[in-house]
Amino acid sequence: xxxxxxxxxxxxxxxxxxxxxxxxxxxxxxxxxxLAGLAPGPYGVGFRTQESYDxxxxxxxxxxxxxxxxxxxxxxxxxxxxxYPAQPAADQYTMTYSEYAFPYPEDERFIDFLSNIQNRENGxxxxxxxxxxxxxxxxxxxxxxxxRNAPPASGPFPLIIYHxxxxxxxxxxxxxxxxxxxxxxxxxxxxPLSTHSLATxxxxxxxxxxxxxxxxxxSELRGDTLIDHDxxxxxxxxxxxxxxxxxxxxxxxxxxxxxxxxxxxxxAQLEQVRHNPYxxxxxxxxxxLHLYCPVEGATDLSLFTSLKYTxxxxxxxxxxxxxxxxxxxxxxxxxxxxxxxxxQVRAYRAICRMVRAFFDAELKGDxxxxxxxxxxxxxxxxxxxxxxxxxPGQDVPPTQQQFVDIISNNQVGVAIELYxxxxxxxxxxxxxxxxxxxxxxxxxxQRGSADDAVALFKLNAECYPRSANVWDSLADGYLxxxxxxxxxxxxxxxxxxxxxxxxxxxxxxxxxxxxAEQGIQRLGQ
Numbered sequence: 328x329x330x331x332x333x334x335x336x337x338x339x340x341x342x343x344x345x346x347x348x349x350x351x352x353x354x355x356x357x358x359x360x361x362l363a364g365l366a367p368g369p370y371g372v373g374f375r376t377q378e379s380y381d382x383x384x385x386x387x388x389x390x391x392x393x394x395x396x397x398x399x400x401x402x403x404x405x406x407x408x409x410x411y412p413a414q415p416a417a418d419q420y421t422m423t424y425s426e427y428a429f430p431y432p433e434d435e436r437f438i439d440f441l442s443n444i445q446n447r448e449n450g451x452x453x454x455x456x457x458x459x460x461x462x463x464x465x466x467x468x469x470x471x472x473x474x475r476n477a478p479p480a481s482g483p484f485p486l487i488i489y490h491x492x493x494x495x496x497x498x499x500x501x502x503x504x505x506x507x508x509x510x511x512x513x514x515x516x517x518x519p520l521s522t523h524s525l526a527t528x529x530x531x532x533x534x535x536x537x538x539x540x541x542x543x544x545x546s547e548l549r550g551d552t553l554i555d556h557d558x559x560x561x562x563x564x565x566x567x568x569x570x571x572x573x574x575x576x577x578x579x580x581x582x583x584x585x586x587x588x589x590x591x592x593x594x595a596q597l598e599q600v601r602h603n604p605y606x607x608x609x610x611x612x613x614x615x616l617h618l619y620c621p622v623e624g625a626t627d628l629s630l631f632t633s634l635k636y637t638x639x640x641x642x643x644x645x646x647x648x649x650x651x652x653x654x655x656x657x658x659x660x661x662x663x664x665x666x667x668x669x670x671q672v673r674a675y676r677a678i679c680r681m682v683r684a685f686f687d688a689e690l691k692g693d694x695x696x697x698x699x700x701x702x703x704x705x706x707x708x709x710x711x712x713x714x715x716x717x718x719p720g721q722d723v724p725p726t727q728q729q730f731v732d733i734i735s736n737n738q739v740g741v742a743i744e745l746y747x748x749x750x751x752x753x754x755x756x757x758x759x760x761x762x763x764x765x766x767x768x769x770x771x772x773q774r775g776s777a778d779d780a781v782a783l784f785k786l787n788a789e790c791y792p793r794s795a796n797v798w799d800s801l802a803d804g805y806l807x808x809x810x811x812x813x814x815x816x817x818x819x820x821x822x823x824x825x826x827x828x829x830x831x832x833x834x835x836x837x838x839x840x841x842x843a844e845q846g847i848q849r850l851g852q
Contacts, residue, residue, distance in 0.1 A: 368509030373413030373477035378434035410508035413477035425467040472505040483555035485690040489516040490563030493527040576610040583689035587652040594627035643714040724749040777807035818846040
């Protein structure tokens with residue numbers, strides 16, 4: 328039970344935290360709702376947090392330098408921040424920026440952690456605003472759309488996992504997240520953390536930790552009935568765009584990826600992305616929207632264009648800087664001495680509308696949104712502002728397991744058609760493991776389906792021509808058909824490739840050599 332003293336201490340701590348950021352929001356200001364000129368969606372916007380520890384990962388060390396056990400929780404602290412479609416509530420106060428800078432937790436154990444997050448946020452803002460503390464103070468009072476813990480609307484709704492850039496936080500794109508929630512999406516994110524501290528560096532291990540954080544969100548929200556768990560999109564900014572792409576490559580549940588100035592288009596970051604253990608260009612299969620501004624000497628779209636199976640929307644926004652893909656410049660009080668430029672507002676509005684249209688088209692099947700996406704309307708700025716193009720993805724070949732399953736379901740003819748189609752598209756594509764195809768061929772041969780067995784053994788020999796074993800198997804297939812001439816040719820082929828076959832041991836080599844020599848002698852040649 329929480330005692331009165333505990334409550335008083337808690338309130339004192341909150342007051343101290345508030346003093347650190349100098350929250351001076353006035354109730355009158357809360358009625359203003361900056362949306363960069365965006366038309367609100369049909370829903371109200373709710374915001375909630377839930378906290379838990381990821382006990383599969385230690386965040387703090389167990390012992391100090393002297394080997395002494397350190398007190399306190401060591402597991403990775405995870406505060407999940409969720410925007411969601413809510414019931415309209417005109418009589419309730421909306422949140423200010425300061426409440427996002429310190430998203431008060433449901434679990435009081437997280438107060439110290441979030442105080443440090445808040446300090447990090449203040450440092451970020453001071454860097455962005457050239458140490459202008461007055462401007463930081465003004466920002467804290469800016470009212471937004473969401474109502475804390477508002478009653479949710481009737482769902483379920485698609486889920487979008489938001490990935491912030493490693494140098495920022497959940498405040499990076501509040502406007503966009505609230506906009507999507509008002510348009511019928513649940514949007515969830517976490518604070519960017521390095522592997523073992525708040526000080527993120529963008530290293531390979533940090534990026535991997537942040538991908539895992541988003542996987543943790545999926546696990547924690549799995550039972551949420553407000554969410555349609557069959558409709559999942561991922562969205563990220565900067566390195567968050569990269570981690571969103573990497574998450575899709577390892578999770579086939581993701582149906583759409585949107586990236587804002589993703590670092591996978593930064594020349595200096597390409598090798599780090601490509602060398603990620605989970606990077607697989609063939610695993611990028613779902614539609615990808617990339618919005619960016621070109622940076623001389625840095626922008627490199629080679630990785631983006633190499634995702635050959637991915638339908639890609641590429642939108643270049645002109646006249647802006649990478650920082651304009653976040654909402655920090657947009658969030659200014661109406662009476663502020665520093666206001667965003669018209670170009671910044673137009674750019675951010677275009678970004679939000681393109682992202683919404685993309686997810687409406689891909690997660691909701693909205694045809695109007697698809698038309699908008701294919702040809703952005705003039706009110707987004709026209710050709711002098713946007714350069715938009717669509718790159719269709721190639722047809723996606725079956726995975727090795729899918730190909731084997733097709734054959735196992737007695738669809739040999741279908742498998743051969745797919746093989747011929749995709750080998751023509753990519754001569755280096757391997758659709759099946761040698762051993763699996765060999766097993767399948769003998770399975771059909773034992774059933775008396777020698778023609779199917781020969782067809783499968785021939786595919787194996789075409790893909791693995793330096794394997795002595797596949798030629799030996801093909802000889803067995805031809806013998807099952809009664810085709811001694813072709814069986815004889817296969818035995819000769821065994822003897823040709825056997826010396827250079829380094830994938831089998833000496834015992835198997837001896838067996839294959841003896842079998843081939845006996846076959847040649849038996850067939851009378």
